[in-house]
Amino acid sequence: MTNENGAIFTARGLVKHYGSVVAMNGADFDLYPGEVLAVVGDNGAGKSTLIKSLSGAVIPDSGAMYLEGERVRFHGPLDARRAGIETVYQDLALAPAQDIATNLFLGREQRRPGLLGGLFRTLDARKMRAEAQRVMDELGVGISSVQQRVETLSGGQRQGVAVARAAAFSTRLVIMDEPTAALGVAESAKVLELIGRIRERGLPVVLVSHNMPHVFEIADRVHVHRLGKRVAVASPREHTMNQVVGLLTGALVMSEDGEITEAQDAVTAGLAE
Amino acid sequence: MGQCGPARGAGSTRSVVRALALGIAGALIFTGCTVERYWGGEKVADNGKAKIGLVTKTDTNPYFVLLRNAARQQARKHGVEFSALAGRFDGDNAGQVTAIENLVQQGATTILITPNSSTGVLAAIDQARAKGVMVLALDTATEPENAVDGTIATDNTEAGEKQGRYVRAALGNTEPQLLMIDGTPGSSVDTERHTGFLRGFGMKEGDRRILGADSANGDQNMAQEAAENLLQRARSVNSVYTMNEPTARGFNAALQGSGLDPIVGSIDGGCQGVSNVRSGQIDATVMQFPAKMAQLGVDAAVEHAKSGKKVSGFHNTGSIVITDKPMPGVPSKNTEWGEKNCWGDT
Amino acid sequence: MTTSVETAPSARKTNLGEFILRTPAVGPALALLVAIAVFAMTTDTFLELDNLSLVVAQSLVIGTIALGQTLIILTAGIDLSCASIAVLATLVMADLAVGGMPGWVALLLGIVVTSAIAALNGALITSIRLPPFIVTLGMFTIATAVARIYSDGQSIPTTDSVLRWLSTRRYLFGGIEVTYGMTLALIMVLGLAYALAKTAWGKHVYAVGNDPEAARLSGISVRRTLLSVYIVAGVIYGIAAWQALGRVPNADPNAFQIGNLDAITAVVLGGTSLFGGRGSVLGTMIGALIVATLRSGLTQAGIDDLYQDVATGTLVIVAVALDRLSRRKQS
Numbered sequence: 001m002t003n004e005n006g007a008i009f010t011a012r013g014l015v016k017h018y019g020s021v022v023a024m025n026g027a028d029f030d031l032y033p034g035e036v037l038a039v040v041g042d043n044g045a046g047k048s049t050l051i052k053s054l055s056g057a058v059i060p061d062s063g064a065m066y067l068e069g070e071r072v073r074f075h076g077p078l079d080a081r082r083a084g085i086e087t088v089y090q091d092l093a094l095a096p097a098q099d100i101a102t103n104l105f106l107g108r109e110q111r112r113p114g115l116l117g118g119l120f121r122t123l124d125a126r127k128m129r130a131e132a133q134r135v136m137d138e139l140g141v142g143i144s145s146v147q148q149r150v151e152t153l154s155g156g157q158r159q160g161v162a163v164a165r166a167a168a169f170s171t172r173l174v175i176m177d178e179p180t181a182a183l184g185v186a187e188s189a190k191v192l193e194l195i196g197r198i199r200e201r202g203l204p205v206v207l208v209s210h211n212m213p214h215v216f217e218i219a220d221r222v223h224v225h226r227l228g229k230r231v232a233v234a235s236p237r238e239h240t241m242n243q244v245v246g247l248l249t250g251a252l253v254m255s256e257d258g259e260i261t262e263a264q265d266a267v268t269a270g271l272a273e
Numbered sequence: 274m275g276q277c278g279p280a281r282g283a284g285s286t287r288s289v290v291r292a293l294a295l296g297i298a299g300a301l302i303f304t305g306c307t308v309e310r311y312w313g314g315e316k317v318a319d320n321g322k323a324k325i326g327l328v329t330k331t332d333t334n335p336y337f338v339l340l341r342n343a344a345r346q347q348a349r350k351h352g353v354e355f356s357a358l359a360g361r362f363d364g365d366n367a368g369q370v371t372a373i374e375n376l377v378q379q380g381a382t383t384i385l386i387t388p389n390s391s392t393g394v395l396a397a398i399d400q401a402r403a404k405g406v407m408v409l410a411l412d413t414a415t416e417p418e419n420a421v422d423g424t425i426a427t428d429n430t431e432a433g434e435k436q437g438r439y440v441r442a443a444l445g446n447t448e449p450q451l452l453m454i455d456g457t458p459g460s461s462v463d464t465e466r467h468t469g470f471l472r473g474f475g476m477k478e479g480d481r482r483i484l485g486a487d488s489a490n491g492d493q494n495m496a497q498e499a500a501e502n503l504l505q506r507a508r509s510v511n512s513v514y515t516m517n518e519p520t521a522r523g524f525n526a527a528l529q530g531s532g533l534d535p536i537v538g539s540i541d542g543g544c545q546g547v548s549n550v551r552s553g554q555i556d557a558t559v560m561q562f563p564a565k566m567a568q569l570g571v572d573a574a575v576e577h578a579k580s581g582k583k584v585s586g587f588h589n590t591g592s593i594v595i596t597d598k599p600m601p602g603v604p605s606k607n608t609e610w611g612e613k614n615c616w617g618d619t
Numbered sequence: 620m621t622t623s624v625e626t627a628p629s630a631r632k633t634n635l636g637e638f639i640l641r642t643p644a645v646g647p648a649l650a651l652l653v654a655i656a657v658f659a660m661t662t663d664t665f666l667e668l669d670n671l672s673l674v675v676a677q678s679l680v681i682g683t684i685a686l687g688q689t690l691i692i693l694t695a696g697i698d699l700s701c702a703s704i705a706v707l708a709t710l711v712m713a714d715l716a717v718g719g720m721p722g723w724v725a726l727l728l729g730i731v732v733t734s735a736i737a738a739l740n741g742a743l744i745t746s747i748r749l750p751p752f753i754v755t756l757g758m759f760t761i762a763t764a765v766a767r768i769y770s771d772g773q774s775i776p777t778t779d780s781v782l783r784w785l786s787t788r789r790y791l792f793g794g795i796e797v798t799y800g801m802t803l804a805l806i807m808v809l810g811l812a813y814a815l816a817k818t819a820w821g822k823h824v825y826a827v828g829n830d831p832e833a834a835r836l837s838g839i840s841v842r843r844t845l846l847s848v849y850i851v852a853g854v855i856y857g858i859a860a861w862q863a864l865g866r867v868p869n870a871d872p873n874a875f876q877i878g879n880l881d882a883i884t885a886v887v888l889g890g891t892s893l894f895g896g897r898g899s900v901l902g903t904m905i906g907a908l909i910v911a912t913l914r915s916g917l918t919q920a921g922i923d924d925l926y927q928d929v930a931t932g933t934l935v936i937v938a939v940a941l942d943r944l945s946r947r948k949q950s
Contacts, residue, residue, distance in 0.1 A: 087836070094830075095829040106837040107826075108838065109819035123822070364874065365874070367863070371911075375673075375914065375919065379921070380663070
């Protein structure tokens with residue numbers, strides 16, 4: 001089931017004010033089944049507000065969101081999660097002193113069947129560990145044991161845990177906020193591979209990133225955000241990195257039919273040469 | 274006694290290990306066995322040497338510090354073991370109970386205590402006495418008084434009476450207008466001094482010439498605050514009862530700039546108090562003799578360990594009015610004498 | 620698709636430091652053993668069974684209060700009002716019992732009082748987002764004052780058998796005299812340890828203390844978790860009041876004036892981190908035992924209490940320093 005335009009998740013005309021600051025100014029958004037959609041934009045372009053709206057962490061002042069054909073309203077991250085949207089936050093949202101299995105199931109713990117689980121609310125630690133191990137293996141996140149505490153892991157491994165958690169519980173789509181920002185070259189490559197594997201499993205991924213080479217390596221389409229709204233959707237196959245950078249700084253503009261031209265008002269748009 | 278005996282030692286020692294569920298304990302107990310040790314029970318010193326424990330209300334009050342130092346000195350003179358413990362704040366019953374228990378365990382032959390009057394402390398004293406420990410109350414009597422073997426203290430009623438008599442004499446023929454700053458409500462020391470003062474002052478509780486009274490827990494700051502409030506409405510005051518010298522100092526601070534100059538009496542005989550008398554902030558203070566209490570207590574403990582003889586009843590260590598303005602009919606010493614015999618630092 | 624597993628920096632074999640970090644009660648337990656060993660060798664009387672029983676009895680009240688404090692510190696909070704709430708409850712219990720109410724009703728009402736006050740703490744902290752330090756500092760002052768007002772500054776003795784039950788009822792276990800109070804404390808430690816380790820609630824408590832934002836984003840209701848922790852702590856304070864009446868059958872508004880600090884001392888000595896998210900209730904009980912052991916052992920070694928305080932204080936600093944150092948080594 002998709003929205004009318006074939007997208008799985010659509011947003012139209014999202015607006016968000018923080019006092020007199022306009023963070024979103026009629027932003028649109030479309031995510032199609034099975035794709036990796038990169039969201040790029042300069043600092044302060046409002047992409048973070050857009051992403052938070054999609055994941056329920058921010059409630060837009062106006063506008064509408066449609067998930068698989070139905071209008072959705074999220075009042076918090078839990079609502080989005082219940083709708084099958086999982087988010088990997090930039091700071092990962094992991095509890096460092098706890099082990100991988102605990103983190104994977106944090107907030108969604110599974111209880112033992114029968115009296116123990118019912119009356120004494122005993123958790124099924126063994127089952128959760130096995131499940132965690134399975135997910136980590138499936139996604140190829142290299143760890144020695146799911147009983148390792150998260151704080152003993154490398155940055156890449158932590159990212160792996162956070163991504164695995166999202167992948168394991170997501171039924172609709174996964175949102176990732178700057179997953180490679182804090183990582184070295186090798187670790188970034190691993191995370192991009194992970195994203196690829198999630199796509200193989202049929203889950204669409206929204207990838208927020210500043211890193212153009214990463215975006216061009218993994219994304220199917222690129223959503224360019226500028227001044228609080230979507231100004232273009234580019235394709236890594238048809239466009240160059242320079243063009244995308246031009247679009248997000250405002251030096252270039254994309255017309256309705258996808259043609260890219262130099263902006264008339266490059267200077268006033270903030271591109272000071 | 275004397276070894277890790279079969280009766281209590283072996284079987285129960287293993288239980289300790291089990292209870293602690295820790296293997297190392299075994300080795301420790303083994304080492305312990307090589308040391309000569311008692312296994313509890315009778316606490317009378319086998320060698321006739323006293324082992325004295327002192328439990329004061331707190332460590333903070335200079336009065337108790339003096340009591341402690343004097344007792345230690347006396348114990349050293351006799352060459353007997355001495356340790357001092359205290360509650361950690363005024364009214365720390367649990368702390369006193371723990372201290373008593375631990376002293377009994379240590380094998381103390383005599384416990385000297387300035388007791389918090391609490392049923393808990395009394396129960397712990399009872400248990401100590403049941404194990405043959407002589408318990409003497411120092412400075413403060415227990416309620417009831419026979420909860421301990423004996424009491425060595427200032428007769429607080431008498432001390433209060435001396436203060437009352439002095440203040441009344443100093444007033445001469447002036448009609449008394451009295452303010453009273455009491456100690457901790459409900460404490461026996463407070464009640465006795467208060468009652469004694471009124472008796473010596475020649476007044477009954479509820480007399481209309483008592484302009485006001487308030488409790489300040491023997492604390493200078495609280496006393497100042499209480500006095501400030503009382504002085505707001507009692508402008509005609511000419512005589513003041515204070516429960517101890519910090520209270521008197523608090524009162525004096527409140528007097529500053531009021532233009533009033535009542536006769537202020539106090540009790541304690543701390544060196545700071547005596548110097549307050551010399552400088553005229555306090556007109557007279559009734560000195561008590563904590564060092565004497567400590568010495569008598571330690572002597573009694575040593576005697577008890579030697580001969581098994583126990584002290585009983587109340588032993589008054591006496592008190593004397595210290596003032597530089599002696600009044601006829603009220604025996605007193607001057608501040609020079611006071612400074613030689615006072616306790617604490619100035 | 621297979622990828623080579625990257626070598627984790629700490630995928631090496633679990634070492635001792637890691638073991639201690641994983642089971643935070645091990646360090647304190649070792650410290651307790653060392654203390655016991657030292658006193659066993661230096662004094663004649665410490666290792667007597669009576670004395671061991673006594674040391675446990677002496678650590679019950681603060682130990683129990685510290686259990687509640689542990690829960691709160693695990694959430695990266697702190698409760699300065701813990702002991703004053705318990706003291707108020709002792710007064711309420713003793714007063715109601717003196718007034719002729721059946722002991723168990725007085726007991727329950729006392730626990731209702733502590734739970735309600737602690738819940739109020741929790742509500743202020745979660746709804747207005749005030750720092751726990753400030754809220755509980757205020758509550759400490761209020762509870763102390765209310766206790767004095769309620770009791771008129773007088774202590775209230777009680778002989779009620781239910782209120783005294785925890786120390787008057789006892790049995791022998793392997794030659795050691797065990798009171799019901801000790802048994803209750805053990806049951807509480809086991810129950811809380813279970814709830815913390817084996818239930819979702821426990822995982823949430825740790826997660827909230829570790830990183831509240833991460834917990835929120837993981838779908839945990841931080842508010843509800845915090846509120847529940849304060850309420851459970853309140854119930855524990857009520858039980859601590861019961862333990863206190865067992866030990867000293869005299870409810871006194873001036874008792875346990877620095878019980879809040881004593882409880883924090885026990886928690887810290889027990890290896891729980893003041894920064895939240897790490898620690899255990901078992902460690903806390905051991906921490907309370909360490910304090911009582913020092914007090915008892917040093918007394919029997921003939922050392923004055925001021926030096927005992929020096930020893931305890933030193934140990935607290937050492938404990939926190941070790942906690943810090945071991946963690947720095949890890950990261």
